Amino acid sequence: MKKIIVLFSLFIAFGCKKEEKQAVVANDKMTLDENQKLYxxxxxxxxxxxxxxxxxxxxxxxxxxxxxxxxxxxxxxxxxxxxxxxxxxxxxxxxxxxxxxxxxxxxxxxxxxxxxxxxxxxxxxxxxxxxxxxxxxxxxxxxxxxxxxxNFKYNPNLMLPDDTEYVDWYSEKLDSVKEVIDDEEETYYEETYRTASDIITKLNASTTLLSENDLKNLKKLELEIIRNTIFARHGYSFKKKSFRQFFDPVDWYIPVTDDMSGKLTLIEQKNIVLLNLFQKYAEDNYDSFGR
Amino acid sequence: MFFMSKHFKTYSKIFWAISFSVFFFLMLRITLKYIPFNSNVAFLNIKQTEVQNVKPYLAIFYIHVYSSIFTLIAGFTQFSKRILKDNKRLHKVIGKLYFYVVLFLAAPSGFFIGFYANGGLYSKISFVVLSILWFSFTLIGFLKVKNLNFSEHKYFMMRSFALAFSAITLRLWKVIIVYLFQPAPMDVYQIIAWLGWLPNLLAIEYYIYKIKK
The missing domain is CATH 2.40.128.120 (Quinohemoprotein amine dehydrogenase alpha subunit, domain 2)
Structure with a gap:
């Protein structure tokens, strides 16, 4: 009889322990799931x-x-x-x-x-x-x-939206304008800014290998934006305001990294070399005596 | 009238001499960018498609760059009445240099690279036509002097040099147009391809017409 009681109590004890353990595990899982959705x-x-x-x-x-x-x-x-x-x-x-x-x-x-x-x-x-x-x-x-x-996921097909104007607000230049009003000459200043054409919403430097012909007619700002769109797709966080102004407002753009090493595809690497070359050429030659 | 006065003539001569020297110097500087020989320097930076795919392009491009600068030297000597009178030898030497360089180097190379000009069909047509006219005027000018027809020699060499001078006017127009309108680079190129030499030719035709009258 004693033996039976002992056995019984042991059984209860073990059983209880098991139940407790299960409860703890369930609790752990629950908190883990809860937190996961915050990550x-x-x-x-x-x-x-x-x-x-x-x-x-x-x-x-x-x-x-x-x-x-x-x-x-x-x-x-x-x-x-x-x-x-x-x-x-x-x-x-x-x-x-x-x-x-x-x-x-x-x-x-x-x-x-x-x-x-x-x-x-x-x-x-x-x-x-x-x-x-x-x-x-x-x-x-x-x-x-x-x-x-x-959620961030690299998608080479993403493009800058084509429903806005792309103006470089950090390129202000003052042009003096002379006007004769009531026989008096007045000089005032007009701000001008660099603008990019809608080519930047069409030319994808992450999916297509660009040729010289694709880039020849582009201005420096357009070359810059097309190159930076590659980085933006990879979630690069830009330091310069003059770059951020174009990407911060874009819905798909999420800054996730300040390090691009090893992230660029072969097409992108090749395009960046060409884009840099054209940008340099535009910088040196666009408005100077020469070609 | 002031325009007729002797002073005006002297001043305008001095003005031309100085501005031509300045532009010659600028052209020389552009030429020197291509020394030493390099396949991706300056303008060639945006011409790598041709450099890599068209075998003779690079060599012919360099013939054009290195030879054309010599044709501009003619601007210093050939249109001076004094040199023609006092130093005929110099006129002949520089004249021959100009003739050979244009006919055998600068114009034919210009013709070839004209086919690969930036800015699409319209600029290609412009540069190819330019090189043909340049070649022709120079050749005719030479034949005229061989036949001792000095006034026609002068007129054709004026036409020829007006076209050589397009090297300068083309680049000058570019600066002006970019300053005023900031168009896309190849849009500029299409415009200056024609603006570079057509007004020069019209101006010199008008000048010749005036003299003949």
């Missing part, structure tokens, strides 16, 4: 909310495009990456979940003068938060952002 690229405008007087609000690219990557969450610790304006910074911070809200604080390493701290929460499909600079002498002190999740 990825969160993309949107990185809007300045506080800046010193040196920041020029009339600047065409006043706000940058931000890609906030959430990579991994482990025991309330979170790992990520911020990619913005040619800067790719690793992020480490904390994570908590409360009432279906996922709260994060992320710190950039702090060894760059532009580093700062991200604080944000994710509710449903939207990531919302702020960034503050570590250095209070920084030109931009704080920013806000509302981001949505976007």
């Amino acid at each position: 990825g690229n969160w993309v949107g405008d990185f809007i300045i909310t506080e800046a010193d007087s040196l920041a020029d609000e009339s600047d065409y690219v006043y706000n940058n495009k931000l890609n906030l990557v959430i990579k991994k969450i482990e025991n309330f610790k979170a790992f990520g990456q911020s990619i913005v304006a040619g800067n790719s910074r690793p992020l480490i911070g904390s994570f908590s979940e409360y009432n279906g809200e996922y709260r994060f604080t992320f710190n950039e390493p702090g060894n760059n003068s532009n580093d700062g701290k991200f604080t944000f929460k994710i509710v449903d499909d939207t990531l919302k938060g702020t960034w503050t600079a570590n250095d209070r002498k920084n030109k931009v002190l704080s920013r806000k952002f509302v981001l949505t999740k976007q």
